[in-house]
Amino acid sequence: MTSFLGYTLLSLGTGALYALLACGVLIIRRGTGVLNFAQSGFLLFAAYFFDQLATAWDIPRALAGIITVFVTGVIGLAFHVVVMRALRETSQLNKVIATLGLLIILQAAVGLLFGSATRLAPSVLPRAEIELAGQLIGWDILVRLGVIAAITLCLWLFYRYTTYGHAATAVAENEQSAASLGWSPDAIAGMSWFAGAALAGLGGVLLAPLQNPLSSGNLLLLIVPTLAVALVAGFTSFPIAFFAGLAISILELQIQVHSGDGSSLKGLDKAVPVLLIAVFLMIRGRSIPERGHLSEKLPRLGSGRINVPALLIASLLVLAMIWLVLPTTWLNALTINSIWAILLLSVVVLVGYTGQLSLAQVTFAGISALVAGRLVAVYGWPLELAFVAGIVVVVPVGLLFAIPALRTRGIQLAVVTLGMSVAVDAFFFQRQYFSPAPAGTGRSVFGEALSRPEGTLVGEPTLFGIDIDNTLHPERYATLVLVAAVVIGLLVANIRRGRVGRRLIAVRTNERAAASLGISIFGAKMYAFALSAAIAGAGGVLLAFQQRNITYGGGMFDPFQGILIIAFAVAGGVGYITGAFAGATLVAGALASRISDGLSGLFSRSATLARVAGAVLAAVLGFVVGQSVQERIVNNVRFRRWARYAPVVGLGTFAVLGVVFSDRIQGWLGDLERYLPLVGGIVLILVLMQPGGRGIAGTTVDQISWVSSKVPKRFRRRDVGRAEMVGQLAQSTHIRADSVTLTVAGLGVRFGSVRAVDDVSFTVEAGKVVGLIGPNGAGKTSVVDAITGYSPTATGQVTLGDQALHDLPAHKRARAGVSRSFQNLELFEDLSVLENIRAASDDRRLAAYATDLVHPGNRPLSSTAIAAIKEFDLLDDLHRPVRDLPYGRRRLVAIARAVATRPSILLLDEPAAGLDEQESAELAVLTRKLADEWNLGVLLIEHDMNFVMEISDHVIVLDFGRKIAEGTPHEVQADDSVRVAYFGATTTEPVGSH
Structure with a gap:
């Protein structure tokens, strides 16, 4: 027991380091919504910078520590101003990768500024020791722990009880709402980056001596336990982060002590905490995202x-x-x-x-x-x-x-x-x-080489x-x-x-x-x-x-x-x-390194050539920056007239700078390979700042496409695929769906203690349209989610013909013949309309995972998919990316994609939302046609009562998760309980009459 307590006390310093870094991650996350993978990079820079100030430049340690914390915070603020502000509208994936780019830049900068010599971080805390639980513990460990505990408490109080703390949390959740209340998202994000980086800087001053001698690799990998602690804290709770940091460090040290360096279990101390966190996330996670999950704009795809x-x-x-x-x-x-x-x-x-x-x-x-x-x-x-x-x-x-x-x-x-x-x-x-x-090398009694490489x-x-x-x-x-x-x-x-x-x-x-x-x-x-x-x-x-x-x-x-x-x-x-x-x-060591070596030798011998090359490189960089600026201000009314000049201004400005600083540029060009890691990180950031996440290859493809567009039409490749599709559409006929009935019996859905759906029963027959209506929050979409397997059912059964569906996952219910559309469309924005339809009509055989490696299985479209393209008049849009279509056409693509799966039952969740009167009327005709001519059973959720009452054979009304009425459209319109649910009181006005 004494040994356990002693080792626990020894681990407190490392636990405090984990907690401090995690608190910095939480500050940035709560103020910006971004998970910062570069937090250990800030610590790395601060540790080396503090050593440089205190040891090499002989600045008093207290002053050196203050300078280090401030400079590290400024680096975080600068990163926000220059990079993250430009990435505000991009996906979380791009933002996370941008922080990885910052991590690369910080590591490269530390190597360039401070060299590779071994360094020992100086301590600003007392070195006296005290005996606790039979173990000598340095006062510095206890002081560090006390300081981190105090910082954690202050952060908790600040974010819980101050207006600014509430505003920072609001900005991370919804910038527009916070801005409407008078808070500047940009200012809050900037202060969050400054504070989060400054905490890492404080770690570099107070806690880096625990990592002596300083090692770039070891310091950078502190991001793993740091992020693990932040995950346990849910990226929000500072007290949980503090205690989680201590717990993980205690667990690591205990395993390390009992496994021993020579044990077969060496390294287990790094594995166990990670495995525990993985299990924790898997228990808390979901196999399919919840309904409110937003699809992000992802990097562009090649063909x-x-x-x-x-x-x-x-x-x-x-x-x-x-x-x-x-x-x-x-x-x-x-x-x-x-x-x-x-x-x-x-x-x-x-x-x-x-x-x-x-x-x-x-x-x-x-x-x-x-x-x-x-x-x-x-x-x-x-x-x-x-x-x-x-x-x-x-x-x-x-x-x-x-x-x-x-x-x-x-x-x-x-x-x-x-x-x-x-x-x-x-x-x-x-x-x-x-x-x-x-052969001939001496061996030990165990048969190993005595002098081993x-x-x-x-x-x-x-x-x-x-x-x-x-x-x-x-x-x-x-x-x-x-x-x-x-x-x-x-x-x-x-x-x-x-x-x-x-x-x-x-x-x-x-x-x-x-x-x-x-x-x-x-x-x-x-x-x-x-x-x-x-x-x-x-x-x-x-x-x-x-x-x-x-x-x-x-x-x-x-x-x-x-x-x-x-x-x-x-x-x-x-x-x-x-x-x-x-x-x-x-x-490093690839083709760019060899090119840089050749250029370095050339430029070191010719100052004139180096100056010209520097000016050209600067001009190219300026042109790229100008293009980026142009794309970002072209829609701004104040700057629109000047946007077209941005690339030229950037080119000229940077070219002049290249000439002015030609001597410095010559020195850089003479030693290019040393700067290659730094250049790689900067290139990554610049690529991310370009709209669309195209990368080098994507930008090149765009330039080739632009050149191809200037070629006269008679020299371009003919669109043979469209001609073939026209022929297939002329011969296509839809195939009537199998006559099966969807039966929902006693359906119940719970979300915690909330009963979203309570004992709902109904049937959807082939060739019939069943309307499912009710006020907002009545549980309509919850019913559809439960039928299709997106929400677990607490009670009840769902069957399609003789097949029970309630125990099947969502994708198997779709294969059984139940297809659906979504209120928010949920289209595959990166794909063309044709690829969306193909994704729906492709067969699902497992053999494709092997055969497609050798030969892509692009068989002709199914007759149902072709008929859907014809029915919804999508021929002219087939090769257009979905993101380029107007909203009304996108609605049609979403329904056509659902139909292309060849279902027996089709569930439509607010298909007319956002459509004008003419578009709604056309969709009503199509929906009725799917039931009459395609023999589909259609379950329709829609707030447009005229739309529902016009095409439905049967209508079911929900209120607070319970069925309050059902019957023909005329019977439902005349029901008093339905009028009360919609209007709050009995009225003579029929539902859907206005």
């Missing part, structure tokens, strides 16, 4: 189309250069570029196509490398078999990482996967793995008996990785164009809508993680065997590399195949 001639010519040209032209340094750069392109392709599948923000790609790569490396080094396997084995082993790991994604999403998933990645690194990668000693010495790898050692034959290894990158790129492109790609993109865009089309959310996410893990595993094996000696811990498979993988993928264009290759060029 996946392959220009075969261009690909063949480019591949042959590069292969010729590999074997005939390129020197070894360029071959190594091309090898690194191709390997990282493979790693980034895994992100395209998982983040770009499926929308699952995972930071675990480096873990997948490391596990495959570990398995393959050990098989080659210890058991003498040939590389081709070890390569396959590494991929096979990592697929189940990908499935394991997918489990949290089944009930969590977005930033919570990013936190969990980063934490799991750190746990795997601590438990597996940080161990020493050694290969058998070379660091890492696993794998010897000379062979592929089908051919020596491909990168050191001896760099051209062979470069050819291997290039071919692998191209093949994997083709597989990913096939996925994008096929049925599986539409499933994944549907899940990425709107999980509720995807389930309504019969798409298994579970299956899509598990497949995306498994395929992504396999691709990352392939890249990991190739990365490891690039050198003879594989080191699994440290830089090669460090968890921070997982952040870099996401960052480079987004910079390149996370929705594009070519974006993976473009983003990979930014990696």
Whole structure:
């Protein structure tokens, strides 16, 4: 017991550090709605900056601490003003990735400003010790704990009892509402960033000595327990964050002490807290988002189309250069570029196509490398078999990482996967793995080499008996990785164009809508993680065997590399195949490094050329900045007339600055590679600030499209697909649905203690329209959600014909023949109208997950889908993105997509909402036609009573979750209880008469 208390007291300092950083995360989250992944980056900068002030510049420590806290806060404020304010209208995904970009910039800046020499953070607190519970405890630990406890208490009181605290919370929830009350969202967000960063700066002053000697990697990875603490606190509660930080540090230290460094359980202390948090999130999460979940605007997607001639010519040209032209340094750069392109392709599948923000790609790569490396080094396997084995082993790991994604999403998933990645690194990668000693080397009594190399010495790898050692034959290894990158790129492109790609993109865009089309959310996410893990595993094996000696811990498979993988993928264009290759060029040692080396040598020899190059680069940057400004002010009445001059002004201004600071620019250009990580972070931020999240690849595609649009029409490719569709529409006829009845018996739905639906029963027969009406809050949509599987039913049964539906998940109810539309449309905005219809009419066979890798399964549209296109007059809009359609057309697309699933029962939730009188009349005719000619049973929810009464065969009225009337439209209109429900008192005016 004494030992437990002693170790608990020792852990208080680390717990206080976790709590302080988490409080900073909470401040920024509560004031801006953004989860800041760069909090440990602020701490890193503050620790090194404070040491520089106090040690190198000999400034008094108290003053140095104040300066450090203030400067760190200013950096946070500047980041808000320059970056986050410009990203205000973008998705949470983009904002989170922007903070990852800031983390990269801070790490690179610390390396450039303070070098790589070992530093010891000075302490500003007393070093005396006191004995508690048989353990000597430093007074500094207790002082730190007291200071953090006081700060936590003040923050809790501030946000709970002050008007500003309430306003900050309101801004994060709804900026417009807060602004209407006179609060400036921008000012509150700026102060939140300043305060959150300043707290990290205080951590750098008070708590960094606990991490001595200072290590960039260790300090950055403090973000994992910090975010874990913030998650437990629900991103809102400061007291819970304080006690959660202490609890996690106590748990870590106790496990670390009892497992021991030499134990097989080494690293378990990093794994257990993460696993507990993952379980906590999964219990609290939902498999399908709630009704109020908003779909965010995500990065743009490429089409996946392959220009075969261009690909063949480019591949042959590069292969010729590999074997005939390129020197070894360029071959190594091309090898690194191709390997990282493979790693980034895994992100395209998982983040770009499926929308699952995972930071675990480096873990997948490391596990495959570990398995393959050990098989080659210890058991003498040939590389081709070890390569396959590494991929096979990592697929189940990908499935394991997918489990949290089944009930969590977005930033919570990013936190969990980063934490799991750190746990795997601590438990597996940080161990020493050694290969058998070379012949003649002395061995211990255990048969191990007495003089062992660091890492696993794998010897000379062979592929089908051919020596491909990168050191001896760099051209062979470069050819291997290039071919692998191209093949994997083709597989990913096939996925994008096929049925599986539409499933994944549907899940990425709107999980509720995807389930309504019969798409298994579970299956899509598990497949995306498994395929992504396999691709990352392939890249990991190739990365490891690039050198003879594989080191699994440290830089090669460090968890921070997982952040870099996401960052480079987004910079390149996370929705594009070519974006993976473009983003990979930014990696240290890749093609951009070789180009920078060549330019550095050239510019160091010619000052004039360096000045010209600096001016040109500055001008290009100015033009890009000007374009960004133009896109943001073109709709502003005050600045519209000047918007067209913004790119030219930016170009000229930056060009002048390039000339003025030409001497400084020459120095930078002479040492470009040192600045490459910093440049990569800045490029990521600039890409995110561009509208649409296009990345390098997306911007290039847009420029090519602009050039193509200038080509005369007679030289453009003819739209053969439209001609074929016209022919199919001319021959199409709708197929009458099976005559089955939907029966709802004793349906009850509860949300906590609230009874939303209470003992509701009715039937919907084939060929009939049943109206479901009632005042706002009557429970109408809750009934539809319960029928379709989006809300759990407390009581009652739902059957379709003889098949019971109440125990089936949402996607299986859709496959059984119950389809629905949504009040908020829930369309797949990133896809065209045709792709929306295809996503609904595609078959759901599991074999597609394998076959689409080789050949996309784009079979002809079903007769029902073609008939829906014809019925709703969508031919001219088929190839238009849904987001470009007017609202009325979007309503029609939503219903046509539901019809394309070939249902027996169609549930329409306020289909006429937002339509004008003429559009409503046309929709009423279509709805009646679906029942009369298509034989569909239609359950209609609508507030337009004239619409309902005109086309319904039967009407059911709900009030406060209970059925108060039913019958023909005439009978319902004459019912006194219905008039009371709508008007609050008995009236002679029929419902729906006005």
